[in-house]
Amino acid sequence: MTTVTVQGKEVSPLRRFISNFAERKLAVVGLVVFVLLILAAVFAPWITPQNPYDLTQIDFMDGRLAPGSSGATLTYWLGTDDQGRDLLSGIFYGLRTSLSVGAISTIIALFFGGSLGLIGAYFGGRIDTIIMRIADLQLSFPGILIALILVSALGQGVDKIIIALVAVQWAYYARTIRSTALVERRKEYMEAATCLAISHKRIMFKHLMPNCIPPLIVVGTVQVAHAISLEATLSFLGIGVPITEPSLGLLIKNGFDYMLSGDYWVSFYPGVALLITIVSINLVGDQLRDVLNPRLQK
Amino acid sequence: MLAFTIRRLSQSVVVLFVMSVIVFAGVFAIGNPVDILINPEADIAEQEETMRRLGLDKPIWVQYGAFMSNALQGDLGNSFVHNVPALEIIATRLPATLELAFLAVGFAIILGVPLGMVAGLKEDSWIGKTIMTGSILGFSLPTFWVGLIFIMLFSVSLGWLPASGRGETVDVLGVPVSFLTWDGLSHLLLPALNLALFKISLVIRLARSGTKEVLLQDYIKFARAKGLSNYRIIGVHVLKNILIPVITVLGLELGNVIAFAVVTETVFAWPGIGKLLIDSIANLDRPVVVAYLLMTVTMFILINFVVDILYSILDPRVRLGGAN
Numbered sequence: 001m002t003t004v005t006v007q008g009k010e011v012s013p014l015r016r017f018i019s020n021f022a023e024r025k026l027a028v029v030g031l032v033v034f035v036l037l038i039l040a041a042v043f044a045p046w047i048t049p050q051n052p053y054d055l056t057q058i059d060f061m062d063g064r065l066a067p068g069s070s071g072a073t074l075t076y077w078l079g080t081d082d083q084g085r086d087l088l089s090g091i092f093y094g095l096r097t098s099l100s101v102g103a104i105s106t107i108i109a110l111f112f113g114g115s116l117g118l119i120g121a122y123f124g125g126r127i128d129t130i131i132m133r134i135a136d137l138q139l140s141f142p143g144i145l146i147a148l149i150l151v152s153a154l155g156q157g158v159d160k161i162i163i164a165l166v167a168v169q170w171a172y173y174a175r176t177i178r179s180t181a182l183v184e185r186r187k188e189y190m191e192a193a194t195c196l197a198i199s200h201k202r203i204m205f206k207h208l209m210p211n212c213i214p215p216l217i218v219v220g221t222v223q224v225a226h227a228i229s230l231e232a233t234l235s236f237l238g239i240g241v242p243i244t245e246p247s248l249g250l251l252i253k254n255g256f257d258y259m260l261s262g263d264y265w266v267s268f269y270p271g272v273a274l275l276i277t278i279v280s281i282n283l284v285g286d287q288l289r290d291v292l293n294p295r296l297q298k
Numbered sequence: 299m300l301a302f303t304i305r306r307l308s309q310s311v312v313v314l315f316v317m318s319v320i321v322f323a324g325v326f327a328i329g330n331p332v333d334i335l336i337n338p339e340a341d342i343a344e345q346e347e348t349m350r351r352l353g354l355d356k357p358i359w360v361q362y363g364a365f366m367s368n369a370l371q372g373d374l375g376n377s378f379v380h381n382v383p384a385l386e387i388i389a390t391r392l393p394a395t396l397e398l399a400f401l402a403v404g405f406a407i408i409l410g411v412p413l414g415m416v417a418g419l420k421e422d423s424w425i426g427k428t429i430m431t432g433s434i435l436g437f438s439l440p441t442f443w444v445g446l447i448f449i450m451l452f453s454v455s456l457g458w459l460p461a462s463g464r465g466e467t468v469d470v471l472g473v474p475v476s477f478l479t480w481d482g483l484s485h486l487l488l489p490a491l492n493l494a495l496f497k498i499s500l501v502i503r504l505a506r507s508g509t510k511e512v513l514l515q516d517y518i519k520f521a522r523a524k525g526l527s528n529y530r531i532i533g534v535h536v537l538k539n540i541l542i543p544v545i546t547v548l549g550l551e552l553g554n555v556i557a558f559a560v561v562t563e564t565v566f567a568w569p570g571i572g573k574l575l576i577d578s579i580a581n582l583d584r585p586v587v588v589a590y591l592l593m594t595v596t597m598f599i600l601i602n603f604v605v606d607i608l609y610s611i612l613d614p615r616v617r618l619g620g621a622n
Contacts, residue, residue, distance in 0.1 A: 145557045229440040236442045
């Protein structure tokens, strides 16, 4: 009997969203892989065979062992690096740094850029011109150049990398939310809110902002992949995260020297992990763009 | 027009000033170069003497003032490490980077345009879809990662191409170039392809959408009605028309290619300015870092300025829009 009532019900937007998203199998695979990566990163200390940064657990004699070889205490499925650290464990820990740097910088940039874009669109005039001029200006420089300037200016460290990534990304969000907000601002509910004499802050963040979120989510998802990729690049160049908190990019850099002597795995497997991360996020982002695109919604 | 040019020019100058302050102040804060340059066993007097010689004992704004007045005269200071003018080091390294960048742009055209045209002509076939998937990968994969795979595949496994360095060079008008010797060419191939990858993906997209658009035009129908062969229509009429946006975009992207060369040059140990920058950051060689960043920033500001002026000539709405 219950099935009948469910059929009669109006389909909720969330349910429609989920079924739309699930239409493309590849996107679902991407999502599943991405969730697994997040779980691996979060639970790394509990699921990895060794803590690669605890010196008591590392056997220096096991340095640069090929994948699948057995060491004194455990089998190294993906081999070991020059310090004798288990690469699989290293990758899980590296994923932790990569994902958290990517996510944190995206959230901060989303908040920062989103607020600026919203303020610009809502107030218009001079404030809008100044904010957008700065955003345009910044977008006329390649992201890597901005990051290089900031990193060479601020020095190294996880916090500095996050600042650099935020600086590279905020303008995308400011532009995205501004173009949506400019359309929304002309709608009737905004007029109604203005007539009710609610404060600007409340109108902006309670009424205007929730309606500008969908495109921001799409841009945000793709930008997480960009942020992770840029952080990996900077770390590979040796100007990213410090050695104490290695990300995937730094693991790849560490293995790079041994690649020419044939010990490919030290660089290769962290590279594969990076590739899987970026591709899975992009698959999810692509499908989100199609599902959330207002022009395609019936 | 004059008012627009002046306004745009003053904006460029302001940006350049802000960037120079950020770069200078930031690089100043990176660390104390004295610790690296002076023998740790030197006594205080010797240290102070070296600091005075390098001008590091003065307050930061005095250093900035001296730096700017010298910079305007084309003197960006001597490299702490090599003890020759920073600009001179950059000038000797620049040809290598330019060679790489131009070849990369060449690859982008030679490979990107035909692939994009095929993708546009055979949009629904597997070949078109494969090309488009490839271009998505080219966009999303980090450059350094692809470079590593290139080295792993072509240098380590197959042993076809060398993985690092510039190889044998020949002097042309006093400038060493690699592409005229076999050895140099083999060294050049992998890094140039690596650097080109992103641009190839970009050109594929431009060429594909261009082809799809051009195919619907009347002059193509007319060419078909005239009985021209398919090869001639695609190879001449379509190709010529899609090349305009491709070349415009690639011209704008040349600056980007030079900025991204930092990554490729590091992977392939290519002795250009990008590798110089990374080495200089590692060595805390402040003048070289500042000179590189200022030079690149100036280059971008110049490109943007010229493009804006050209656009405002071609499309008056640009300068009218900026006026209010």
